[in-house]
Amino acid sequence: MRRDIGRLAPAIALLLLGGSITAGLFFMMLSGVGFVPALGGSVASFDAMGAVLSDPRLPASVRATLTAGIAATLVALVLAIAVVARLDPLGTGRDCPARWSQRLAVAILATPHAALALGLAFLLAPSGWIVRLVNLATGLFPLPPDLPLIQDRHGFALAVALVIKETPFLIVALLTALGRIDARATLQLAGTLGYGRHMAWIKLVLPQAYPLVRFPVLAVLAYGLSVVDMSLILGPASPPTLPVLILQWANDPDLARRFMAGAGAVLQLGLVAGALILWRLGETVLARLSRGWLVAGRRIWPPWLARVALGLAGLLALLLVMAAAGALIALITWSVAAAWHYPSILPDQFTAANWQRAATGLAAPLGSSIALALTASGLSLLLAVACLEHEKVLRPRLVRRSERLLFLPLLVPDISFLVGIHVLLLLFGLNGRWPGVLWLHLLFVFPYVFLALKEPWRQLDPRFERVALALGTSTWRTFWCVKVPLLAGPLAWSAAIGGAVSLSLYLPTVLAGEGRIVTLASEAITLSSGGDRRVVGVYGVAQATLTGLVFLSAMLVLRHARWRQP
Amino acid sequence: MxxxxxxxxxxxxxxxxxxxxxxxxxxxxxxxxxxxxxxxxxxxxxxxxxxxxxxxxxxxxxxxxxxxxxxxxxxxxxxxxxxLGILFQDDVLFPHLNVEGNLAFALPRGLDRLERRQRIEAALAEAELAGLGARAPDALSGGQRARVALMRTLLAExxxxxxxxxxxxxxxxxxxxxxxxxxxxxxxxxxxxxxxxxxxxxxxxxxxxxxxx
The missing domain is CATH 3.40.50.300 (P-loop containing nucleotide triphosphate hydrolases)
Incomplete structure (x- = not known):
C-alpha cells in the first residue's frame, strides 16, 4: 500500500510543477484577453492589452526593467568570472582564499532578498549611512542631498542590489563547474605550451566552464527582469518596473485592472523570453568573434591590463562584501535605535523599545512564516525523497526530461504565471487562505529542495542498501536505519534551503495571501513604504535572523551526522 | 642539424x-x-x-x-x-576546440596566416591525421587523440x-x-x-x- 502511494510521487511532483505553471500561464492568457466568465469577463478582447500598451508609464517602466536586469546580469557575470580567475587560476577550488570566498558568497546568498534590499536602502538613501559618512569626512551635505540615490528612474540602485545578490550565486556556480571540468590539468598543460595562467583561464577554462553555468546565468537574467520585492524597495517609483506595475494592477479592486495585470503578465513573459533569446544570440556572436583570437597564439595579457582588471575585480568584490555586511549592520542598528537624526553616524541612544513595540505586530507574521517554512519545506522534502526513491522504476530518459521542469519556475517570470494562478485561486475561493499560500510556496520550495538533494542521494553507494537487504533487513527498516542516517547531512541541508526559500518569498505570499496571511517578508516590505526605519529594521532583522537560525540548525545536524558525504 | x-x-x-x-x-x-x-x-x-x-x-x-x-x-x-613540453597519461585535448584549433593553440604567435596553415597541415600529415583537422576531439579514436596531443606539444617548439x-x-x-x-x-x-x-x-x-x- 505504502509502496503504491510512493510510486505516485513523481507524478505528483510533475503535476505540482508542470500543472501549476501551465495552468498559471493559461489563465494568465485568459485574463489577458479578459475572458474569465466567473469574474465577469465573458467576451474575449484586446482591450486590456490595449490599455497596457497605451499606459503612458509603460515605455519608461520597460526601459528601467531592461536596464536594471541586463546591466546587473552583465556586471555580475563579469565580476564573478574575474573573481574566480583571480582566486583560482589553478582551478583547484580548494585553496584557502577560494574556500573563504565561497563561504562568504554562500553567506550573502543565504541572506533574504528583502532584508538585504532594506539594509541597502538604509545605506544608499540620501539620508543613509554612506552620505552621512561622506558628510562627516567632507562636510559637503549638512542636509540630505536631493539626489535620486535609490529608486532612481533608470533602476541603477536596483541593479546594484541585484549585482550584490547575484555575483555570489554565479561565483558558487563557477566554482562548482570548475570541479566538473579538469581545470587543473588544462591549466598545467597550457602552461607548458607557454601560456600565462590568466590567459589560459580565459581561453581554455572559461569556454569549457561557461556551458555549465549558462543555466544559472540565464536564471539570473530572468530573475533580474522579474524581481518584485527588491524593486519595490530600491527600484524606480514612478513609474515602477514592469513586474511591480503588474502587481499593482493585480491588487486593484477594479476588474478591468485585473485584466490589465493578465495582459501585462503576457508582455512580461515576452520581455523575458526576448531578453533570454537576445542573451543566447550575444553568446553565439561573442563565441564566433573570439574563435580566431582563441587560437592566434597570444600567450599572456599585457601585464598592465591583467593588473588593472584583477585589481578592479578585487576592489569591486571587496566593496560588494562591505555593502552586504553594511546593509545588515544598518538594519540591526536601526532596529535598536532610539532617535537617529540626519548627520549623526550613530543613533543618539540604543533601545529595545522598538522590539517591544513591534512584538505584538510581529507575532502573527512570525508565526505564519515559521508555519509556512516548516510545512512547505517538510512536504517538499517528503516529496523529493519519494521521487528519488522511486525513480529507479521509471525510464531514465523520462526522469531526465521531467527534471527539466524543475527549472521552469526559475526561468519563467514568476509574476507571469502567478498572475494566472491568482485568477485560479479566485475561482476556487482559495485566495487569502492557507492552502493557496502553501501551494504557491511549494511551487518555489520544491525545486530547490529537490535540486539540493538529488546529487547526494544518487551518489550514495548503492551497495549500502544492498548489503542491508542481503542481511535480511526489511525495505522500510533499511530506508530508515541505513539510508536516512547516511544522508542526514544532505537531508538537513536541503530542508534548510527549502525553509530559507519559503522565508524569502514575497510575491507568492502577497498574491495568494491578499493581506490576510502575512509573513515577515511581506510585512517588512509593506512597512518599508511607511517610512519608519526602526520598525522596518525590526522586521528585516527578524527575517534575516530566522533564516540564519534555519541554516545554523542544518549545520548542527551536518556536524553531528555520523557520516559525511566526501 | x-x-x-x-x-x-x-x-x-x-x-x-x-x-x-x-x-x-x-x-x-x-x-x-x-x-x-x-x-x-x-x-x-x-x-x-x-x-x-x-x-x-x-x-x-x-x-x-x-x-x-x-x-x-x-x-x-x-x-x-x-x-618543457609534456605528455600526460590523459591527452587533455581541449574539448571546445577542434583538432586544428588544438594544434593552432600551440603555435607561436606572430606567424602569418599562410605559415600557420602550413605548419598545421604538416603536423597533421606527420602524425597520419591528414583530413581530420575539422573533427572535434571526442570524434577521434584513442590513438588519434594521443597523436594530436603529441603534435600539439611539439608545435609549441x-x-x-x-x-x-x-x-x-x-x-x-x-x-x-x-x-x-x-x-x-x-x-x-x-x-x-x-x-x-x-x-x-x-x-x-x-x-x-x-x-x-
Whole structure:
C-alpha cells in the first residue's frame, strides 16, 4: 500500500510543477484577453492589452526593467568570472582564499532578498549611512542631498542590489563547474605550451566552464527582469518596473485592472523570453568573434591590463562584501535605535523599545512564516525523497526530461504565471487562505529542495542498501536505519534551503495571501513604504535572523551526522 | 642539424611530501637521442617530479635541487617560460576546440596566416591525421587523440620533452606504434626526453638509461 502511494510521487511532483505553471500561464492568457466568465469577463478582447500598451508609464517602466536586469546580469557575470580567475587560476577550488570566498558568497546568498534590499536602502538613501559618512569626512551635505540615490528612474540602485545578490550565486556556480571540468590539468598543460595562467583561464577554462553555468546565468537574467520585492524597495517609483506595475494592477479592486495585470503578465513573459533569446544570440556572436583570437597564439595579457582588471575585480568584490555586511549592520542598528537624526553616524541612544513595540505586530507574521517554512519545506522534502526513491522504476530518459521542469519556475517570470494562478485561486475561493499560500510556496520550495538533494542521494553507494537487504533487513527498516542516517547531512541541508526559500518569498505570499496571511517578508516590505526605519529594521532583522537560525540548525545536524558525504 | 645534442640536467633533486622524503637525491643527465626512463611504483613521486620540473608542484610537496636545460636554470621560472613540453597519461585535448584549433593553440604567435596553415597541415600529415583537422576531439579514436596531443606539444617548439606515462592508457597494439612515433619525433627535433613509467617495456623501448627509484 505504502509502496503504491510512493510510486505516485513523481507524478505528483510533475503535476505540482508542470500543472501549476501551465495552468498559471493559461489563465494568465485568459485574463489577458479578459475572458474569465466567473469574474465577469465573458467576451474575449484586446482591450486590456490595449490599455497596457497605451499606459503612458509603460515605455519608461520597460526601459528601467531592461536596464536594471541586463546591466546587473552583465556586471555580475563579469565580476564573478574575474573573481574566480583571480582566486583560482589553478582551478583547484580548494585553496584557502577560494574556500573563504565561497563561504562568504554562500553567506550573502543565504541572506533574504528583502532584508538585504532594506539594509541597502538604509545605506544608499540620501539620508543613509554612506552620505552621512561622506558628510562627516567632507562636510559637503549638512542636509540630505536631493539626489535620486535609490529608486532612481533608470533602476541603477536596483541593479546594484541585484549585482550584490547575484555575483555570489554565479561565483558558487563557477566554482562548482570548475570541479566538473579538469581545470587543473588544462591549466598545467597550457602552461607548458607557454601560456600565462590568466590567459589560459580565459581561453581554455572559461569556454569549457561557461556551458555549465549558462543555466544559472540565464536564471539570473530572468530573475533580474522579474524581481518584485527588491524593486519595490530600491527600484524606480514612478513609474515602477514592469513586474511591480503588474502587481499593482493585480491588487486593484477594479476588474478591468485585473485584466490589465493578465495582459501585462503576457508582455512580461515576452520581455523575458526576448531578453533570454537576445542573451543566447550575444553568446553565439561573442563565441564566433573570439574563435580566431582563441587560437592566434597570444600567450599572456599585457601585464598592465591583467593588473588593472584583477585589481578592479578585487576592489569591486571587496566593496560588494562591505555593502552586504553594511546593509545588515544598518538594519540591526536601526532596529535598536532610539532617535537617529540626519548627520549623526550613530543613533543618539540604543533601545529595545522598538522590539517591544513591534512584538505584538510581529507575532502573527512570525508565526505564519515559521508555519509556512516548516510545512512547505517538510512536504517538499517528503516529496523529493519519494521521487528519488522511486525513480529507479521509471525510464531514465523520462526522469531526465521531467527534471527539466524543475527549472521552469526559475526561468519563467514568476509574476507571469502567478498572475494566472491568482485568477485560479479566485475561482476556487482559495485566495487569502492557507492552502493557496502553501501551494504557491511549494511551487518555489520544491525545486530547490529537490535540486539540493538529488546529487547526494544518487551518489550514495548503492551497495549500502544492498548489503542491508542481503542481511535480511526489511525495505522500510533499511530506508530508515541505513539510508536516512547516511544522508542526514544532505537531508538537513536541503530542508534548510527549502525553509530559507519559503522565508524569502514575497510575491507568492502577497498574491495568494491578499493581506490576510502575512509573513515577515511581506510585512517588512509593506512597512518599508511607511517610512519608519526602526520598525522596518525590526522586521528585516527578524527575517534575516530566522533564516540564519534555519541554516545554523542544518549545520548542527551536518556536524553531528555520523557520516559525511566526501 | 649540426647542433650538439641538448641536455636536461637534474642536480641533487629531492622531493618531500609533508616533510617526508619521497624521492632522491637524484642526479642525472638526459641528452637528446638517449631518452631516460625513471621507473618506479605508483606513489614513488615520479609524476610529482615532472610536475616540479614544469613548475606545478601540488600543495603539500616540497623540493630541493636544480634543473638545467643546457645551461639555463629552470627552477624559479614560471611554467610558461620553461619551454618543457609534456605528455600526460590523459591527452587533455581541449574539448571546445577542434583538432586544428588544438594544434593552432600551440603555435607561436606572430606567424602569418599562410605559415600557420602550413605548419598545421604538416603536423597533421606527420602524425597520419591528414583530413581530420575539422573533427572535434571526442570524434577521434584513442590513438588519434594521443597523436594530436603529441603534435600539439611539439608545435609549441619545446626544448625538452617530459612523458608522464602517456602510453599507459593505450591498448597494446597502439602503444608500440605511438611509443616509436614519440621517440622518433623527439630525436628528429633534438629534444632530451625524460620518461616516467612503471612498465618495464617502456624503458626497453626508450633505449636509453633506466633509473629505478
Amino acid at each position: 649540426s647542433a650538439a645534442p641538448r641536455v636536461l640536467r637534474l642536480q641533487a633533486v629531492e622531493l618531500c611530501l609533508e616533510g617526508r622524503r619521497l624521492l632522491g637525491p637524484l642526479t642525472c643527465e638526459v641528452a637528446a637521442g638517449r631518452p631516460t626512463t625513471l621507473m618506479g611504483p605508483s606513489g614513488s613521486g615520479k609524476s610529482s617530479l615532472l610536475n616540479w620540473l614544469i613548475g606545478a608542484l601540488p600543495p603539500g610537496f616540497s623540493a630541493r635541487g636544480e634543473a638545467l636545460l643546457d645551461d639555463k636554470p629552470l627552477i624559479g621560472l614560471p611554467t610558461n617560460l620553461r619551454r 619545446p626544448e625538452a620533452l617530459l612523458l608522464d606515462e602517456p602510453f599507459a592508457k593505450l591498448d597494446v597494439a597502439l602503444r608500440d606504434r605511438f611509443r616509436r612515433l614519440v621517440f622518433e619525433k623527439a630525436a628528429a627535433r633534438n629534444l632530451p626526453v625524460l620518461l616516467v613509467s612503471h612498465d618495464p617495456a617502456d624503458g626497453v623501448a626508450a633505449g636509453g638509461p633506466v633509473i629505478n627509484l
